[in-house]
Amino acid sequence: MKFGNLSLGKKLISAFLLVGIIPFSILGITALNNASTALEDQSFNQLEAVREIKKAQMEDYLAKTQHDMEVLRETVATLRQDAMSKLEAVRDNKANGLQAYLNVVKSQILTFAKSQAVVHGMEKMDIAFHDIEKGVTESAANADMRRMATYYEDEFNPQFVEQNKHSADLATMMDIQPIAKVLQTRYIRDNPNPLGSKEVMDAASDGSHYSELHAEYHPVVRQFLAEFGYYDIFFVNDDGDVVYSVFKELDYATNLFKGPYADTGFAEAARLGNDLADGEVAITDMALYSPSYNAPASFISTPIYNGDKRLGNLVFQIPLDKITGVMSERAGLGESGETYLVGEDHLMRSDSYLDPVGHSVVESFRHPETGRATTDAVVDALAGNTKSTVIID
Numbered sequence: 001m002k003f004g005n006l007s008l009g010k011k012l013i014s015a016f017l018l019v020g021i022i023p024f025s026i027l028g029i030t031a032l033n034n035a036s037t038a039l040e041d042q043s044f045n046q047l048e049a050v051r052e053i054k055k056a057q058m059e060d061y062l063a064k065t066q067h068d069m070e071v072l073r074e075t076v077a078t079l080r081q082d083a084m085s086k087l088e089a090v091r092d093n094k095a096n097g098l099q100a101y102l103n104v105v106k107s108q109i110l111t112f113a114k115s116q117a118v119v120h121g122m123e124k125m126d127i128a129f130h131d132i133e134k135g136v137t138e139s140a141a142n143a144d145m146r147r148m149a150t151y152y153e154d155e156f157n158p159q160f161v162e163q164n165k166h167s168a169d170l171a172t173m174m175d176i177q178p179i180a181k182v183l184q185t186r187y188i189r190d191n192p193n194p195l196g197s198k199e200v201m202d203a204a205s206d207g208s209h210y211s212e213l214h215a216e217y218h219p220v221v222r223q224f225l226a227e228f229g230y231y232d233i234f235f236v237n238d239d240g241d242v243v244y245s246v247f248k249e250l251d252y253a254t255n256l257f258k259g260p261y262a263d264t265g266f267a268e269a270a271r272l273g274n275d276l277a278d279g280e281v282a283i284t285d286m287a288l289y290s291p292s293y294n295a296p297a298s299f300i301s302t303p304i305y306n307g308d309k310r311l312g313n314l315v316f317q318i319p320l321d322k323i324t325g326v327m328s329e330r331a332g333l334g335e336s337g338e339t340y341l342v343g344e345d346h347l348m349r350s351d352s353y354l355d356p357v358g359h360s361v362v363e364s365f366r367h368p369e370t371g372r373a374t375t376d377a378v379v380d381a382l383a384g385n386t387k388s389t390v391i392i393d
Contacts, residue, residue: 098323098326098341101323101326102283105300105316106281106300108228108316109281109300109314109316110279110281112224112314113303113304113305117217117220117221117224118221118235118314119305119306119311120217121213121216121220121235121244122235122237122243122244122304122312123311125210125213125214125235125243126235126237126243126311126312128208128209128210128213129179129183129210129237129241129243129253131209132179132210133178136178136182140182141178141179141181141182142181144185144186144189145174145181147185147189148174148181148189149174151188151189152168152174152250153170155195156168156195156250157170159195160290160293160294163295164293164294164366168290169290173260175259175260176254176255176260179253180252180253180254180259182253183210183253184248184250184252186204186206186211187201187204187248187252187253188248188250188252190204191204191248199222199225199246199247202215202218202219203218218244221233221244222246225246229322230316230317230318231247231292231297231317231318231319232245232246232247232249232316232317233245233314233315233316234251234266234314234315234316234317235304235312235313235314235315236256236273236301236312236313237312238312238313239257240255240267240270241253241255241256242255242256249292250290250291251266256270256271261291264287264290264297265284265286265287265289265297265298265299266284266289266299266315268284268299269300269315270301270313272284272301273301273302273303273313273315274303274313276301276303278303280303281300281301281302282300282301282302283298283299283301283318284298284300285343286298286343286347287365288365288366292317295320295362295365296320296361297317297318298317298318299315299316299317299318300316300318301313301315301316302314320362323341323350324350324351326350342378342381342382344382345368345372346372346373346374346378346382347361347364347371347373348360348361348365348371348373349361352373358371359371359373
C-alpha cells in the first residue's frame, strides 16, 4: 500500500511515530557511542593502572634483585677471602712443618755425631780402613773387581734399567779406587743377603780388624737409621773416603773427591762438612744420584770431633718420603687442593697429590721435560712474590 493512498489519520499516526522514533534513535546512537567511549576510556585507564602496578612491581623486583646481588657479591668476596686466608694458613703450617722436620734432622745428626758409636766408630774404622788400603795390591784389587763386576752387571743394572728405562754408566761407576774394589767385593758381592738388604750382614768374614769394628758399630748405626727412617748413614773422612755406610750401595768405600761421584750432592755435603765448625750442619739440594738407582737424593753433613780433634764427617741421606709426608697433609685442602715444594729449576721437591705419577719427585727429576712445574703460581713464587690469587692450573 502506498503512503499517498493512506487516510489522513493513518498518515498523522505514521508522522508522529517517525517524529518520536528518530530522536530516540539518535539518542540511542549517541548513548551507545558515549558508552563505547566511556568503556574504552575505562579500559585504557585500567591498562594504565595495570602498567603502573607492573612497573612498580618490576622496579621493586629489580631493586630487591640488585640488593640480593650486592649481598651475593659481598658473600662471594667474604667466602673468597676466607678461602684465601685458609690457604695462607695451610701454607704457613706447611712451612712450619717442613722447618720443624729439618730442625729434627739437624738435632738428630748433631746429637748422633757426639755419640760414642759415631766418634769411636769413625776414629777406629778410619784407621782400619787405611790399614786395608795399605795392604791392597793392584792385582788383588783388579781380581776382586772382576768378581764385583758381575754384581754391577747382573744385579744392580737390571734394577737400574727397570726404574730408568736405560742402562747405568757402569764403566764410570766401576772406575773406583783399589780399596773400594776390595771392600765392595767383601761387603756387597760376597754378602749373602739379596739386593736391597745388604745392611743385614754385620761384618764380612775376612778376619780383618776393620770387620771386627764393623761388627761392633754397624748394629748401633743400623738401629738408629731404622728408628728414625733415614735412607742411609755414612762416615766420611776428611780425604773424602766413604769409610762406612749402612746400606752398602755402590758409593761405599769410594772417594767422593776423586771418584765417580765427585760431582754429586753427596760429595758436596762432604766438602761443605770439611769447612764446618763443630756443631754446624750443611744440607744439599736434591739431585739425581746413580748409586740410589738415579733417584733424587739430598744429604746433610756435620763434622765429627773427639774433643778438639777433627775425625771426619757424619752424613745422612735424607729420605724423600718424609718431606712429601709433610706436604701431603690434607687438612684444609678439600678434595682438589694440594701443596707441594718446587725448586728453582721448577722440579718437584715433594710429590704432587693430584698428579702423583707425572709430578712425583722421582719422575720430575728423571723426566724434567714433562715433570717440571710451570704454573703461573710457581713462576710468580720463584720470582720472589708472596700473594694469594686465583689462577687456571
